[in-house]
Amino acid sequence: MQKVTDNVYVESEISVCNTSVVVTKEGVVVIDTPMVPANAKKVAADIAKFGPVRYVINSEPHTDHIAGNCYFGGLVVTHDGTRNALLKAKPEDITGMLQMMAPDSLPLDKEFRFRPSDITFSERLALYLGDHSFHLIHMPGHTPYSLAVYVPEERIVFTSDNINLGMPVFRDALPDKWLETLTQLEELDVDKVVPGHGEVTDKSCFSQMSKNVRGWIDAVADAIDKGMNLEEAIEEVPKAEMFADMPKEGPAAGFLRMNIERIYRYLKK
Ligand SMILES: [Zn+2]
Numbered sequence: 001m002q003k004v005t006d007n008v009y010v011e012s013e014i015s016v017c018n019t020s021v022v023v024t025k026e027g028v029v030v031i032d033t034p035m036v037p038a039n040a041k042k043v044a045a046d047i048a049k050f051g052p053v054r055y056v057i058n059s060e061p062h063t064d065h066i067a068g069n070c071y072f073g074g075l076v077v078t079h080d081g082t083r084n085a086l087l088k089a090k091p092e093d094i095t096g097m098l099q100m101m102a103p104d105s106l107p108l109d110k111e112f113r114f115r116p117s118d119i120t121f122s123e124r125l126a127l128y129l130g131d132h133s134f135h136l137i138h139m140p141g142h143t144p145y146s147l148a149v150y151v152p153e154e155r156i157v158f159t160s161d162n163i164n165l166g167m168p169v170f171r172d173a174l175p176d177k178w179l180e181t182l183t184q185l186e187e188l189d190v191d192k193v194v195p196g197h198g199e200v201t202d203k204s205c206f207s208q209m210s211k212n213v214r215g216w217i218d219a220v221a222d223a224i225d226k227g228m229n230l231e232e233a234i235e236e237v238p239k240a241e242m243f244a245d246m247p248k249e250g251p252a253a254g255f256l257r258m259n260i261e262r263i264y265r266y267l268k269k
Contacts, residue, residue: 025130027054033068040068059160061085069115078117081145086116141178161196170259220263
């Protein structure tokens with residue numbers, strides 16, 4: 001695990017999303033859990049050396065952030081909407097992805113289950129542990145139920161996939177709320193930013209991400225203004241300059257189409 005501040009460590013290599021740990025005097029808080037069972041067990045064992053797990057926070061309802069919960073102790077804390085997703089999720093929901101990423105992990109072991117939240121909230125929740133405070137703030141955008149975890153004592157925020165320095169994923173996104181969330185993130189007094197995936201960064205990522213999300217929305221809005229239907233938009237929008245470097249085939253091209261479709265339907269509503 002990479003040490004990020006005095007008491008924060010982040011695992012980005014074997015967890016599909018970033019799994020983070022904040023070490024306090026009274027135990028540790030884990031943010032997001034690895035999807036591959038063997039990796040979740042390994043990370044749980046690594047974390048044990050910092051102390052007992054008191055809370056596990058899931059920053060969003062997507063399976064790559066929640067599936068490893070059952071391998072960790074402590075109480076699971078999420079947005080209300082993420083608890084609903086955990087209750088509905090079935091092991092079959094991850095077997096397809098595991099087949100591609102980690103076929104050795106199938107069949108899933110008997111311990112595996114989608115472990116639901118013990119504590120939920122809708123707008124804000126503060127947890128206090130040792131000398132640390134954890135401010136969980138509902139920040140819809142990448143999903144309707146995404147949250148940020150702000151830990152002022154470490155001058156750090158964990159943003160979920162609202163920050164993703166690769167391609168933003170709009171599958172369940174609320175595009176206009178995403179822009180509001182990025183403005184809200186700008187106001188936090190932090191030095192370090194831990195995105196949902198990829199390298200730990202700093203505040204400069206907020207304006208960069210806003211520009212990116214805004215670019216996607218504007219490109220689709222432009223197609224709508226020109227009177228294009230969804231099929232035409234899916235055909236034409238990728239020709240915009242901002243998408244010039246994106247592959248036109250393979251999984252990335254699939255995400256590109258999915259994003260355009262989601263934004264198109266959202267803006268049309
Ligand atoms: Zn996600």
